[in-house]
Each structure stands twice: as C-alpha cells, then as structure tokens.
Amino acid sequence: MPRSNLSRSPLSRRRFLAGVSGVGLTGLLGASAWNAMAATLVEFPFVNGRRDLVTNFPQKGAMLLQRTRPPLLETPFEVFDHGVFTPNDRFYVRWHLANIPTEVDPATFRLNIRGHVGQPIQLTLNELVRDFKPFEIAAVNQCSGNSRGFFSPRVPGGEWANGAMGNALWTGVRLKDVLDRAGVKAGALQVRFNGLDTGVVPQTPDFMKSLDIDHARDGEVMIAYAMNGALLPLLNGFPLRLVVPGWYATYWVKMLNDIEVLDKPDDNFWTTKAYLIPETPFANIVPGQKDVKMVPINRMLPRSFFTNVQDGAVLKVGQTTIVRGIAFGGDTGLAKVLFSADSGDSWQEARLGSDHGKYSFRQWEVSLRLASPGSRKLMIKAVNSAGSAQPDHANWNGAGFMRNMIESVSVQAA
C-alpha cells in the first residue's frame, strides 16, 4: 500500500494523561501545568506503577526509570507512534549485573571464538567488519518480561508496562560465518555467549546464554555492530550484540566478547535455572500450579498495540479518524492485523504499512467512524503467518513472561 495512506495525526492525549489525571481532569489542566507533569513522571495503570521520566543516562533520551543500578529503562510508549524503528536513544535498557564497563576501547576490544572448534580465533572489530560479509536484518528485541506489570495476580520482577521492546535495523555479520572461520567440530551441541558485564560479588553467576548449534548456524542469528545505522549505545551493548531474530531478548547478549562452542549441554545458571517457561500454550498456567514441565523461553508470540489512542480518548460522533498502531508476528511474519470497535463481536482487517521483513514492527491503521454516542471498546489482534493469533485472555506464569493477549482501549464517542 502507498505510504501516504498511513497518516500521521495524533488522535488522543498521551498515555501520561489517562493514568495521572484521569479523563475528568483533562480539561482542568492548563497546558503549562500539564507539561510540567508530563515531563517528570508516568503512572502505569497497575499498583505501584509510578515511573519517573529521566534524562540522565548516557546516550539516552527521556526514559522511564525502573532501576538505576544496574539500569532498567523503559521506552515511553508514545515513541512507538513515531515510526516502526525505535530510535537508539529511546531504545529500552535491561541489565542483570551491575559491573558494566563504562569505557570500551575499540582498539583493544577482542571477540573470542573458542571451545569445540578446530582453531580458536580472536577478532578485532575491524577484522570482524572487513573479513566477513555484512548482513542486515530488521528485528524486534523484546524483553521476556515485557508487560509483566499487567500480570494478575502480580508477580515480582521488572515491573514493565509495554515499553520493554524495540525494533531496529541491525547491521553486522552472520554468526554462522564467524563460527565457520573457527571451524565447528563434529559433536558440537550448543554455542554459549558471554559479554563484558559481571556481577558485583564473585558468587553471582556470570550472565551467559546458549543456543543450539543448528540455531546458531541458521544464517539469521548475527553479531551486530550497528543498530539503525549507528554504533550501539553502550547501554544497548556497544560494541557488539548478539541478535537472535524472533527470539526473546534474553538471548541477545550485550557487549558480546566471548563465544564458546560446547560439546555438551550448557549447565550454567542463566540457561538452566532462569528464563524458564511452562511448556504449555502461551506459557500459561494457573497460579500455584506446580506439575508442569519447565523449558527455556524461546520464540516470540505475535503482538499488536494501539499507538495513537489511549483509554479515555473522546472521538467525535460521525467523524472519520485514523486509528493506528504497530504489530509484529513474533517468530515469523504477520499474516493480518484485525481491528474491532465493538468489544470483539466483529473484526475487520487493518491496512498494513511497509513490510521491513518478518521480524520487524509493522504499522497498521484503520479509518474509524463512530455513528452514535457512547462508550466503545476498541481491540486489536495480530495473526502471524503460522496461524498463531493473540489470545482473548491473559496468560499467567510465575515469572511474568510472554504476555501477548489482545490489547484493548476504551473510548467515548461524543
């Protein structure tokens, strides 16, 4: 479809307003008073959901602070209305361990490839760039626990709203090509990735993640040295980050400097004890349920969001307005995005924007005209090319992973 069909008009107040002041207060706030509020905090619609909007992290613009050390910074949701690529300085940040190098010198940095290989190698950044064929892919990076704050009952962890995700054009080299240079030996089972960050106390397990050897060599998993055409911000993994298209961000190891080919299953803490999900559809169990097999989190599920209309928005009866948002298919492309203006009784296909590949955000939009006054529940549902659709009901698991239920907003026609 032509680009021009996806218009750029803000429909509603920003999400700040719905949470902080409620619908009724809208008209009472002068612009300057509201501006002061909006500039400093956001109130997510769950208990203990107040977040400061901060600008004091290096190479980052205004971000929602969840934890200063090690940093957990959420992307304000309005950013997702600006385009399908999330700017580097607004891209969310999530670190596990607090010893994060604050200085990285490309002249001395080395990437090690070792373990069950014919010849261990050590690459400089320039060698990585010059000696391997470049590879680019647009892909969504989403925290396993994105939207955890909406879980009911609540679960402990990083209490994100929906902004622990981002989409970028990643530039780098295929992991397969780098592994081939070292020569993977017969009997290799997994590849383990480690970055420069470490724990504060020596007893803290170093953060490492592993992929099966066939996945690591699938020609899509890559080592990125640029995102959106620029070097990575330090807090997003400068100088190198693993990119695992279609898989949750826990595997996208930041400040990647060590790649180890294993000839036996990885037994490190972060692979065997953390980031496990119940092996059930949508990783869904009943609170308290114990009799379920747990497996490492893996492929992402489809999701879609409204970006220009929030709860409490008022739409003019009889006027046609553009409602829009973003969607992604998870581990494969989008088949369609379905919109409902009647609480899910009927659905229509939304128009889709430019296709940047099956792992990217894609914009959707509909022209909405509400003929009579009253409240309406607008809903949006992504269906991916494997036939997986966002479910009607929220999932639940004890770690707060993989939320992907249909999103809805309540609006008033007046």
Added chain:
Amino acid sequence: MNTSRHNIALISAVPIVLAIALGTGLTWPHTATSLPAAKEVVKGSVPKWVKVSVDLPASQVSFPPGSGSVIANAYCLICHSAGMVLRQPPLTEDEWTAEINKMRNSFGAPLPADQVEALARYLRTINGQSTKGPSAVDGQGS
C-alpha cells in the same frame, strides 16, 4: 517541530479530532515507514569506531526508615539500587522471603540467614500485603 507536536498532544481529544477533520496539517515530524538513521548505512562499510567512555548515574535512593532498613541498606544495595525493590507489587512476607532467599542462594548475596526474617518483615511493612493466596513467586532468577 517537537514543540508543535507536544502542543498538539497537550490539548484535549475533541479539538484534535476537529482539527484533523478541518485538515489543518497536524502531521507528526516522522513518517512511520522511515528508517531513522539506517539509510546512512552503506553495506560493507567500516563503522568509524570511537572509544566510548560514559558515566552511569548513581542512585540517591535509600530504603525508608523502619525496623530492618539497616539490613536492607547494608545488603540489598551491594548489587542493585533500591528502586526495583520499591517498585515491586505488594508481596506477602512469604513472597518477600522467597525473593530474599533467591538473592542469597542464586546470586550470592552475603546476607546472613538469621537476618532473612527481619528483612522480609521490613519489606512487607514498606511494600507488602498480608492476604494469602497462591504464591506468585516461582523462585526463578530473572
């Protein structure tokens, strides 16, 4: 352009809809399908590597006063700032105990076993609930 965009966002919804209908050119500065900086990438080009040196902000937040706050400030802050603890949902004392023991057993927090109970009671006091239900804590390290 940013200023005008913010002004648009600040007025209430009804006038915005009217403005759209009147075609007053309330367009946002970015188009949805543009690649912000990506078009500058020349495939195969060598990035201009530069040494990166940054300062990460330090947290100014400590745990609020109360019996047990000394333990929290002494041990929790070794590995992480207080913010994430203070932003948790209200947890029961048992759930706080599970969280504390995860920090001790999985991550090596040097908190003595005989101080777990006092810390859990403190955390329940500042950010907790007493109602019992199925525990939402599954003991994972993530």
